[in-house]
Amino acid sequence: MPEVSGIDHCYLTVSDLVQSERFYDAALMQVLGFRKNCFSLGGAAHIQYFNRHFGVVLRPARQPLPYDSYAPGLHHLCLRVESSEDVHATARELRAAGIAASEARLYPEYAPDYVATFFADPDGIRLEVTNYRQERRTRHDHWED
Numbered sequence: 001m002p003e004v005s006g007i008d009h010c011y012l013t014v015s016d017l018v019q020s021e022r023f024y025d026a027a028l029m030q031v032l033g034f035r036k037n038c039f040s041l042g043g044a045a046h047i048q049y050f051n052r053h054f055g056v057v058l059r060p061a062r063q064p065l066p067y068d069s070y071a072p073g074l075h076h077l078c079l080r081v082e083s084s085e086d087v088h089a090t091a092r093e094l095r096a097a098g099i100a101a102s103e104a105r106l107y108p109e110y111a112p113d114y115v116a117t118f119f120a121d122p123d124g125i126r127l128e129v130t131n132y133r134q135e136r137r138t139r140h141d142h143w144e145d
Contacts, residue, residue: 009048009055010077012125017060019122021047024058026097027119027127031090032079067124076126084115084131091117091129104129111135 014020024047028034034049034056047058056077069075081087087104094101094117101119108114116130 007054009050009057010074011057011059012074012077012121013061014058014121014125015061015064015123017045017047017058020058023099023121024049024056027094027099027121028056030097031093031099032081032129069124069126074125076128078116078128078130080130080132080136082132084113087115087117087129087131094119 012020025036028049029036032051034051036050037048039046039048041059044060049056049058081090084104084106091101091104099119101117104115104117106113106115110116111133113133114130116128118126118128120126
């Protein structure tokens with residue numbers, strides 16, 4: 001059977017594409033090094049942020065409904081960086097870019113080495129940056145064991 005090797009892309013529906021573009025330009029491009037392109041699909045403008053591994057695409061909402069992370073759908077989007085030091089640096093850089101990111105800290109209730117920062121986009125879509133934890137590394141490196 002084919003093995004899924006990663007997430008290729010994630011679409012986020014936003015209420016104001018211009019406002020969201022400013023936010024994601026700062027968070028994903030300025031702080032996390034993503035690149036960007038724009039395209040039209042079905043007559044609607046789309047903005048794609050991408051790195052070597054996957055993409056995050058913004059598309060305009062068809063109806064201006066408020067986001068609810070506890071309704072069916074996306075609860076949050078978590079991005080992974082290499083180390084806990086990278087999480088701390090990301091949190092600092094997000095705040096320096098004007099994004100209200102939480103202080104990066106250890107969350108032992110999630111895992112013994114789980115370090116994260118949390119923030120939200122203009123629609124309230126929750127985002128997180130966490131470190132590449134030992135559990136994930138072991139799972140990756142010893143999958144066949």
